[in-house]
Amino acid sequence: MIVTVTLNAALDVTYDTPDVDWAGVNRVRHVHRRAGGKGVNVARVLAALGQDVVATGLAGGLTGRAIRDDLDAAGLAHGFTDVAAESRTTLAVSDGDRTALFNEPGPPVTADELRNFAKSYEKAVEGAAAVVISGSLPLGVPSDYYAVLAGIAARLGVPALVDADGEPLRHAPGGRPAIVKPNHEELARAVPGGTPAEGAQALRAEGAGAVVVSMGADGLLAVTPEGDFQARMPYAVRGNPTGAGDALVAGLALGLVEADGWPERLRRAAALGAAAVAAPVAGDFDRAVFADVHPKISVSTHP
Amino acid sequence: MIVTVTLNAALDVTYDTPDVDWAGVNRVRHVHRRAGGKGVNVARVLAALGQDVVATGLAGGLTGRAIRDDLDAAGLAHGFTDVAAESRTTLAVSDGDRTALFNEPGPPVTADELRNFAKSYEKAVEGAAAVVISGSLPLGVPSDYYAVLAGIAARLGVPALVDADGEPLRHAPGGRPAIVKPNHEELARAVPGGTPAEGAQALRAEGAGAVVVSMGADGLLAVTPEGDFQARMPYAVRGNPTGAGDALVAGLALGLVEADGWPERLRRAAALGAAAVAAPVAGDFDRAVFADVHPKISVSTHP
Numbered sequence: 154m155i156v157t158v159t160l161n162a163a164l165d166v167t168y169d170t171p172d173v174d175w176a177g178v179n180r181v182r183h184v185h186r187r188a189g190g191k192g193v194n195v196a197r198v199l200a201a202l203g204q205d206v207v208a209t210g211l212a213g214g215l216t217g218r219a220i221r222d223d224l225d226a227a228g229l230a231h232g233f234t235d236v237a238a239e240s241r242t243t244l245a246v247s248d249g250d251r252t253a254l255f256n257e258p259g260p261p262v263t264a265d266e267l268r269n270f271a272k273s274y275e276k277a278v279e280g281a282a283a284v285v286i287s288g289s290l291p292l293g294v295p296s297d298y299y300a301v302l303a304g305i306a307a308r309l310g311v312p313a314l315v316d317a318d319g320e321p322l323r324h325a326p327g328g329r330p331a332i333v334k335p336n337h338e339e340l341a342r343a344v345p346g347g348t349p350a351e352g353a354q355a356l357r358a359e360g361a362g363a364v365v366v367s368m369g370a371d372g373l374l375a376v377t378p379e380g381d382f383q384a385r386m387p388y389a390v391r392g393n394p395t396g397a398g399d400a401l402v403a404g405l406a407l408g409l410v411e412a413d414g415w416p417e418r419l420r421r422a423a424a425l426g427a428a429a430v431a432a433p434v435a436g437d438f439d440r441a442v443f444a445d446v447h448p449k450i451s452v453s454t455h456p
Numbered sequence: 457m458i459v460t461v462t463l464n465a466a467l468d469v470t471y472d473t474p475d476v477d478w479a480g481v482n483r484v485r486h487v488h489r490r491a492g493g494k495g496v497n498v499a500r501v502l503a504a505l506g507q508d509v510v511a512t513g514l515a516g517g518l519t520g521r522a523i524r525d526d527l528d529a530a531g532l533a534h535g536f537t538d539v540a541a542e543s544r545t546t547l548a549v550s551d552g553d554r555t556a557l558f559n560e561p562g563p564p565v566t567a568d569e570l571r572n573f574a575k576s577y578e579k580a581v582e583g584a585a586a587v588v589i590s591g592s593l594p595l596g597v598p599s600d601y602y603a604v605l606a607g608i609a610a611r612l613g614v615p616a617l618v619d620a621d622g623e624p625l626r627h628a629p630g631g632r633p634a635i636v637k638p639n640h641e642e643l644a645r646a647v648p649g650g651t652p653a654e655g656a657q658a659l660r661a662e663g664a665g666a667v668v669v670s671m672g673a674d675g676l677l678a679v680t681p682e683g684d685f686q687a688r689m690p691y692a693v694r695g696n697p698t699g700a701g702d703a704l705v706a707g708l709a710l711g712l713v714e715a716d717g718w719p720e721r722l723r724r725a726a727a728l729g730a731a732a733v734a735a736p737v738a739g740d741f742d743r744a745v746f747a748d749v750h751p752k753i754s755v756s757t758h759p
Binding site: 168170173174175176177178179180181182184215218219222244246251252253254255256257258 | 477
């Protein structure tokens with residue numbers, strides 16, 4: 154069982170509106186609603202890969218109920234802790250050419266609610282093979298909370314993977330997570346100056362077991378106890394990059410539970426990321442693209 | 457008791473986002489959610505005027521529940537009939553300068569659901585002083601349904617006011633409503649060619665007791681059994697015209713239950729419309745603007 158954590162779960166809504174008038178009235182042709190947030194996307198990919206997975210985190214209000222209902226409809230196991238405030242909606246308005254994204258602020262979380270979550274998190278992690286902790290923190294959650302969660306997992310002997318940005322990323326190594334996964338821009342913000350390899354090394358020095366840096370079409374860089382590796386893509390896949398990082402994280406989580414060596418872990422993770430770009434919706438991936446790109450990804454030790 | 461009918465009730469959501477990037481990611485600063493739809497706005501204004509009012513119509517899904525929850529929070533009596541599909545959301549995205557409106561399609565309504573509504577409508581109308589029927593029809597509701605509803609009210613001796621557009625407006629007079637209230641553009645679409653007075657006369661000839669045409673800053677034209685009247689505004693009020701027509705309709709409904717003569721009915725309705733323009737949210741009106749503009753509105757018999 155892999156546990157994913159999404160503290161700022163969302164209802165992802167997409168409006169399909171041809172010829173948007175940005176200063177007038179638009180009739181929406183199609184509305185898509187889907188449970189989202191990075192950890193939920195990771196759980197979808199892991200479930201599609203046949204893994205036993207449960208999506209956890211915080212959810213509140215009628216939007217929280219819509220999130221749970223959608224996961225039920227998708228047959229995805231979940232165990233979200235209730236918060237009183239309304240979970241956020243993210244809206245994508247697409248006119249075919251351009252897409253505008255609107256991210257609502259997350260629900261404010263009380264200390265009591267966070268204690269409730271910590272209790273059920275510890276229970277879930279006790280029996281788990283790995284934990285994936287992803288995404289932004291809602292208001293009221295301390296910025297070192299991912300380090301706290303990774304620390305609980307470390308104490309229980311369960312490897313944790315943290316995919317975060319900003320302060321939560323900066324603090325994450327303190328919880329001794331098995332893997333920290335920033336993209337190269339997030340890494341540059343967290344450890345300014347120096348190369349990606351130096352930034353990753355710095356996060357390892359602070360407690361991260363391994364650091365995997367996603368570099369978009371340039372592949373992956375991994376700084377690990379077994380050495381440094383670079384995965385290079387054979388070609389660029391066109392499509393929607395939203396959710397590519399989550400598919401990549403799902404691949405890394407799979408590597409944690411299946412105990413592959415780093416080269417194969419990285420090859421699979423990079424292939425899933427590319428296959429997610431080819432799929433229109435975050436949390437999905439294109440199996441044909443995965444099958445084609447996977448064997449063509451080269452992994453070298455990094456100079 | 458005044459009954460309002462909103463077959464296509466909505467959750468009106470407003471996003472306040474400074475400097476919108478229409479091709480990128482936007483952080484929403486404030487989210488406002490409020491039960492809406494024209495009849496709901498009418499009910500809000502009537503309640504604010506101290507009237508005993510109940511908002512009815514169709515509502516479904518979690519969005520329907522959010523609509524009911526918001527009415528509960530506002531202390532507004534309601535009795536919506538449940539539909540299986542999801543009620544619509546309308547979204548206004550404002551960057552301060554421009555506002556883009558996105559109207560989701562309404563829920564498809566089944567014949568059974570419409571029969572359930574008709575039953576509870578007839579029960580509500582039996583004890584009512586007036587009925588206000590407003591707004592668009594969701595999918596599955598026949599275009600002459602407002603005539604059917606007005607006809608039920610007429611049979612029970614309860615005056616009905618219909619505020620509609622397109623085919624529903626075209627058919628409305630067949631139900632012998634006390635008042636039909638198009639704006640001048642809606643009237644011109646329903647009865648092409650001729651003056652507003654001629655268009656209104658045509659709808660009266662087809663069965664409407666009176667026709668009140670709203671002309672924006674130009675005031676109101678009323679074609680009634682007591683003659684034709686024109687209400688003229690003393691000055692233009694700046695602000696948000698959304699909901700002005702609903703406040704105007706609330707004023708006309710009040711005239712139906714308080715049995716004022718047409719000049720005072722029109723003066724109050726036009727003043728409420730202007731006072732709603734001065735309020736930022738549909739369903740509200742500015743009492744100071746109402747008090748100032750009301751005595752200054754001139755009503756003349758139309759040449």
